[in-house]
Amino acid sequence: MSEQRDRHQDASDALGEAKVSRDRIGSEASERASRLWWDADADDYHRTHGQFLGVDSDQGEFIWCPEGLHEGDMRLLGEVAGQRILEIGCGSAPCSRWLANQGAQAVGLDISMQMLRYGVDAMERAGRQVPLVQAGAESLPFADESFDSACSAFGGVPFVADSARVMREVARVLKPGGRWVFSVNHPMRWCFADDPGPMGMVASIPYFDRSPYVELNEEGEAIYVEHHRTIGDRVREIVAAGLVLEDIVEPDWPEWLDREGGQWSPMRGRVFPGTAIFSARKPG
Numbered sequence: 001m002s003e004q005r006d007r008h009q010d011a012s013d014a015l016g017e018a019k020v021s022r023d024r025i026g027s028e029a030s031e032r033a034s035r036l037w038w039d040a041d042a043d044d045y046h047r048t049h050g051q052f053l054g055v056d057s058d059q060g061e062f063i064w065c066p067e068g069l070h071e072g073d074m075r076l077l078g079e080v081a082g083q084r085i086l087e088i089g090c091g092s093a094p095c096s097r098w099l100a101n102q103g104a105q106a107v108g109l110d111i112s113m114q115m116l117r118y119g120v121d122a123m124e125r126a127g128r129q130v131p132l133v134q135a136g137a138e139s140l141p142f143a144d145e146s147f148d149s150a151c152s153a154f155g156g157v158p159f160v161a162d163s164a165r166v167m168r169e170v171a172r173v174l175k176p177g178g179r180w181v182f183s184v185n186h187p188m189r190w191c192f193a194d195d196p197g198p199m200g201m202v203a204s205i206p207y208f209d210r211s212p213y214v215e216l217n218e219e220g221e222a223i224y225v226e227h228h229r230t231i232g233d234r235v236r237e238i239v240a241a242g243l244v245l246e247d248i249v250e251p252d253w254p255e256w257l258d259r260e261g262g263q264w265s266p267m268r269g270r271v272f273p274g275t276a277i278f279s280a281r282k283p284g
C-alpha cells in the first residue's frame with residue numbers, strides 16, 4: 001500500500017489532502033488516478049530512488065526490486081541481445097536503457113508523461129535513444145506477436161484494476177516462446193501497514209480482502225490506487241492468459257543493503273518477502 005505521504009510532498013501539494021477508501025474502482029478511474037499520481041510524484045520518486053535505480057547512469061541499470069536484484073546477475077530474461085523487448089510501467093526507463101546497451105531493441109511504455117520525461121532527459125544526456133510510449137498497460141498499442149519478451153519492474157501491474165487483462169495483452173503481443181517476467185509487491189505484504197519499523201511487522205489487514213487501496217481528494221476523485229491479488233490470483237491470471245508459469249522468485253533481503261524507507265527496511269526484509277518476481281513463457 002501507499003508509502004507514507006510525507007515522502008510524497010510534491011504529490012500531496014499538487015493533489016490535495018487525501019482520504020483513504022477501500023471501494024471498488026474500475027480500469028478507467030484507476031488509470032486516471034495513476035496518471036495523476038505518477039505525474040505529480042515524479043520529482044519525489046526520482047529524488048528518493050533515482051540513484052538506487054541508476055536513472056542517471058549513461059547505460060541505465062536494470063534493478064528488479066528494492067532488494068537490489070540486477071538483471072545482469074539474474075538473467076531472468078535470458079539472452080537479450082538482438083531481442084525485441086517491451087517494458088511495461090517503465091517510468092524513466094533505466095531498465096529499457098540497460099537492455100538497449102546489452103544489444104536489445106527495447107521499447108518502454110508508461111502511463112505517466114512526467115515519469116517518461118525523466119527518461120527522455122537521461123537519454124538526451126547519454127546520447128542513446130530508446131522508443132518510449134505513453135499508454136496504459138491494459139491496452140497495449142502494439143501488433144500481435146511483435147515482441148520476443150516483455151518485462152516490468154514494479155510498473156503497471158500493481159496499479160491496474162484488471163491485471164488479468166494485462167496478462168492477456170502481454171500474451172497477445174508476445175511471439176511464441178517469448179518470456180514475460182514482472183516484479184510486484186509480494187502479495188503477503190498487503191497484510192501489513194507500510195511502516196519500515198515494528199508497526200510494519202504486525203499483520204492487520206486480511207490477505208483475502210481484494211478491495212483496492214484508494215486515496216481520494218477533497219472532490220472524491222481517486223488520486224492513487226493499488227489493487228491487491230493473492231499469489232493464487234496471480235498464478236490463475238497468468239495461466240488463464242495461456243502462459244506457462246516457470247518460477248516465482250522471492251528475493252532475500254541482502255546483507256549489504258541497509259536502505260530504509262516507505263515499507264522497505266532490513267528489519268522487515270529479513271523476516272518476510274517484499275517482492276515476488278513472476279516468470280512466465282508463451283508456449284511454442
Ligand SMILES: C[S@@+](CC[C@H](N)C(=O)[O-])C[C@H]1O[C@@H](n2cnc3c(N)ncnc32)[C@H](O)[C@@H]1O
Pocket residue numbers: 031034035038053088089090091092093109110111112115135136137138152153154155156157159160
Ligand atoms: C513504482 S514505479 C516503477 C517505475 C520503473 N519500473 C522503475 O523501476 O523505476 C511504477 C510505474 O508504473 C506506472 N504505471 C502505473 N499505472 C500504470 C498503467 N496502468 N499502465 C502503465 N504504467 C503504469 C507509473 O506511471 C510508474 O512509472
